[in-house]
Amino acid sequence: MDFAVAQWLAEPGLNHFLIVSALLFSLGLMAVLSKKNVIMVLMGVELILNSANINFIAFSRFTELSLEGHMIGLFVVIIAAAEAAVALAIVLNMYNRFRTIHLEDIFTLKG
C-alpha cells in the first residue's frame, strides 16, 4: 500500500466525508427508486436527508463557515422528524384507500 494512500486514509479530511455522504445518498436514492414498500422508500428518503446533513456538517468543519452548517443540520433533523410523521400518516391513509402499501400497485394517475 502506498504511503500517500495510507496517509489519506489515516488522516480524514473533507473528501472522506463527502465520499461517505455520496455513498449514503446513493444508497438512499437506490432505496427510494427500487423498494416496493412505502416505508422502505421513506427510509431511503431519510438516508438522502442524512447524507445532506453529513455534507453540511463536513463543509462546516473544513471551511470558514463555522457553525452555520451545524444549525442547518439540526434544522434538517427536525424537519425530517416532522416529515416522517406526516409521511406515515399519509401511508396509513394510503393503506386505508388501496389496502396496500406497495407503490407499484398504485397507479391511479396513469395517463
Added chain:
Amino acid sequence: MYTQIPLTILLLPLIGFFVLIFFGKRLPRQGDWFATAAITASLLLSLYVLITKLTIIPQESVSNSLTWVTIGSLEIEIGIMIDNLAAVMLVVVTLISALVHFFSMGYMKGDVRYSRYFATLGLFSFSMLGIVLTNSLLLMYVFWELVGISSYLLIGHWYEKKSASNAANKAFIVNRIGDFGMFLGIMILFISFATFSFEGIFGAIEGGSLPFGSEGWLTAAGLLIFCGAVGKSAQFPLHVWLPDAMEGPTPVSALIHAATMVAAGVYLVARVFPMLTADALLIIAYIGAITALIAATIAVTQFDIKKVLAYSTISQLGYMIMALGVGAYTAGFMHLVTHAAFKAGLFLGAGSVIFAMHKSLHDLDDHKTDAQDIRNMGGLKSKMPLTYATFLVFTLAISGIPFTSGFLSKDEILAGSLAFSSINGHWLLPVIGFAVAGLTAFYMFRLLLLTFHGKPSDQKRIEGITESPFVMTIPLIVLATISLFVFYSFNPFGAADGWFFAAIERPLSIVPELMQPAGNALFLDVLHDVHGTAMLLSILIAAAGIILAFAVYQWKKISSETLAQKAGVFYKGASNLWYFDEIYDRVFVNGLFMLTKISKWFDENIIDAIVNGTAVVAKGISAISGWIDTNIVDGLVNATATTADRAGGLLSHVQTGKLQTYLVYIVFSFLVLFILFI
C-alpha cells in the same frame, strides 16, 4: 214621383226578407203573414203602377238614376226605369209571388224551416223585381245573380235530401255558365260605350258606333247576352237544370221555375231586343225552336207530374224565345205573361195533388209509393173537384184552345213564325212550332187524364184523398180566372185587338240598316195575311193532340205501349231525356277529368322534372362542396386534432401513474442536465 212607388214595390219584399230572416222564429206563425202582407202590398202598388202607366203616360218611359261609383271621368249609374214592359212584368211577378205566398201557407205547413222559406221567397221576389225595374245592364246582372242565389236556396230548401242539394248545385252551376257569357257580352258593350245603361248603349249604337267598330262584334255581344237568357230560361243546351230543380217545394217550382225566374231570360231578350242583329235573332229563333221541340218530346214520356210540367215549361219558354227571334216581340212577351199565369196554376194544382197524395199515403203509412208519379194517381176528379176544374182550365190554356189566354198568345207566336218563314224562307221554324203545339196538347191531356180521369190505381189510396184547404185552392181559382181571354183582349180570336198589343209594341231596331231584321211594318203585313191560316192550323193540331190523348188514355183505343214501340228510337231517346245529362257527363265531366289527368301528367313529368332537375343540380353542387368540406376543411381540422391526439397518446405512455418511475425520470433528467451544463 213616378219612381217612388216602384222603389217601394221593390223594397217591400226585401224588408220582408230581413224581418223574417232575423226575427222570423219569434213572430207569431213564424212571420208568414208579414211576408205575405209585404208582397200583397207590392202587388196592389204594381197594379196601381200598371194602370197609371197605361192610362196616363202610355208612350213614355220613366226613369230615375243616381251616380253609384265615380272612377276618374267614368260615372257608373244605377237607377230604375218603368216602361210598359216593366209595368206589365211587375204585375206578373208580384201577382204570382203573392199567390204562391198564400198557397205556401197551406202547402208548407209544419215545415222545419218555415220562416226561412218565406224569407227566401221575399229575397227572390226582390231580386226578380230588381231585374224588371233596373235601367242598366250592370244592375240587371247583379239582380240576375241574386235571383240565381235565391233560386239555389229555394231548390235546396230540403237540403237534407241529397237529390235536392245536388239539384240546387246543378241549377246554380249551369246558370253560371250562361251568366259567364252574359258577363262577357256586357263587358264588350261597356268597353265600347263606357256605359251600362240601356239608354246609353242603345243611343250609342243608334248613333252609328259599333263595338270595336265591327258589326260582327255587335252580333256577338247580343248573342253573349242571350247566353244569360239561355241559362236562366233553360234553353237548349243549358236546359238540363230545370227538371232537376223540381226537387224544391212545389210552390217554388210554380214561382221560380214556371212563372218568373225562367221568364227573366225572355225579359232580358225583350229588353235588349233593339240591339239584336238579324243574324243574332235568327240564332235565337232556332235555339228557341230546338228547345221547344226537344222538351216537348221528353214531356210526352215522363211519369212524374212535376217533371212533365218542367219539360212543358222548357218547351213553352222555347216558344217565347222563338217568338222573340222571329220578331213576334209582343206575342212572345204576351206568351210569357199568359204562360206565367197558367203554368203557375198548373204547378200549384200539381202541388195540391201532391199534397193530397202525401196526406193519403201518410195516413196509409205507405212510404214506398211515389206521391208524384201519375201512374199512382187516376180518378182524382171526384175527390178534388176544385183542383180538377182549375187544372182543366190551365190545360186548355196551355194546349191553345180558343177562349183561353194561351190560345191568344200561342196563336200569335205561330202566326209570327209562319210570317217569318214566308219572308225569309226558314220553313223549319213554323213546322217545329206547330208540331210542338200538337205535342203540347197531347202530353198535357195525357197528364190530365192519367191524374184525374180513369180508374184509380188503388181504391184505398183514393179514399184518403181530400180537397186541399182554401188557402191553396183560392190561388188556383184566381189563376184560372186570369187564364181566360177577357183579361188580355175582348176578341177571343184576335190578341192584336187587345190592350196588351196596344201597350207592348215591338221596339224599332237600332242596328245598322244592313243588319236589321225584317221591318215591323212588313212583318205585320205578312202576319195579317197568314194569321187566319195559322189560327185554323193551330186549333186543328191542338184538337188532334187532344183527341189522340183521349184515344190512348181515356177510351183505350190505342195502347200507349204500341205507340211507344212504333216511335221506337224516338221514344227511347225522349224517355232518356235525349241523353243530355249523359253527354254532358261524358264530354264535360269526363273531359274535365281528362284535363286534370293531363295536367297531373304535365305536373308530374314536366314541372316536377324541372323541380327535380334543379334539385339534382343542387344536390350535385352540394355533394362537391360537401366533399370539400369533409375532406379538405375537416381534414385540416382533423389532422390537427389527430396530431395532438397521437402526440398525447405517445406521451401518455410516459405517465405511468407510478411514483417511482417519475422519480427515475427526475434523476435521469438531472443527470442529463448535470452532464450538459457542468
